[in-house]
Amino acid sequence: xxxxxxxxxxxxxxxxxxxxxxxxxxxxxxxxxxxxxxxxxxxxxxxxxxxxxxxxxxxxxxxxxxxxxxxxxxxxxxxxxxxxxxxxxxxxxxxxxxxxxxxxxxxxxxxxxxxxxxxxxxxxxxxxxxxxxxxxxxxxxxxxxxxxxxxxxxxxxxxxxxxxxxxxxxxxxxxxxxxxxxxxxxxxxxxxxxxxxxxxxxxxxxxxxxxxxxxxxxxxxxxxxxxxx
Numbered sequence: 001x002x003x004x005x006x007x008x009x010x011x012x013x014x015x016x017x018x019x020x021x022x023x024x025x026x027x028x029x030x031x032x033x034x035x036x037x038x039x040x041x042x043x044x045x046x047x048x049x050x051x052x053x054x055x056x057x058x059x060x061x062x063x064x065x066x067x068x069x070x071x072x073x074x075x076x077x078x079x080x081x082x083x084x085x086x087x088x089x090x091x092x093x094x095x096x097x098x099x100x101x102x103x104x105x106x107x108x109x110x111x112x113x114x115x116x117x118x119x120x121x122x123x124x125x126x127x128x129x130x131x132x133x134x135x136x137x138x139x140x141x142x143x144x145x146x147x148x149x150x151x152x153x154x155x156x157x158x159x160x161x162x163x164x165x166x167x168x169x170x171x172x173x174x175x176x177x178x179x180x181x182x183x184x185x186x187x188x189x190x191x192x193x194x195x196x197x198x199x200x201x202x203x204x205x206x207x208x209x210x211x212x213x214x215x216x217x218x219x220x221x222x223x224x225x226x227x228x229x
């Protein structure tokens with residue numbers, strides 16, 4: 001994917017937030033986590049037995065059995081349940097992928113609040129927070145790299161986004177050119193960043209919500225990924 005200039009909703013935050021500001025924004029934006037949505041496997045399986053194509057098959061099955069054409073009716077029934085099994089497997093497989101990624105999204109975050117660095121649960125990080133993005137740490141949310149006026153070198157970090165984009169090589173991120181995304185990992189460098197999006201408003205959050213929807217297809221997921229990255 002080509003580079004795209006980031007349009008942040010918050011300017012670089014060098015002073016951090018106070019606890020009161022953070023609490024107010026937590027109320028406004030909600031916790032930095034994804035809502036849990038679990039559909040029982042049997043419900044998924046039943047949904048795979050209902051729809052335009054399954055209904056057409058059910059009609060054919062009823063006709064074959066009404067004509068006492070047992071072999072053909074049995075074959076069509078086997079096809080119907082075979083298709084439902086495949087649909088159930090693919091849907092639950094996508095759900096398992098989301099669950100696995102969620103497990104990787106429970107990091108701690110280093111934020112600058114009340115004039116000092118603090119180690120907090122990433123779930124309470126809010127837009128506008130000043131965070132530390134350092135080698136070996138997970139990005140707690142979608143964050144821009146803070147510019148450092150007067151610095152001898154441009155602040156930059158290398159980020160592994162393989163879990164999100166499949167990109168095998170780390171991406172170098174600098175101020176205003178990239179956004180380090182939730183679910184990615186910093187593999188080199190250390191910078192201060194400003195949180196821009198949390199929870200379901202992150203790239204990962206939007207993608208996970210589509211994967212959670214039984215009716216979501218790969219085309220929609222690909223479209224969202226291309227549009228927001």
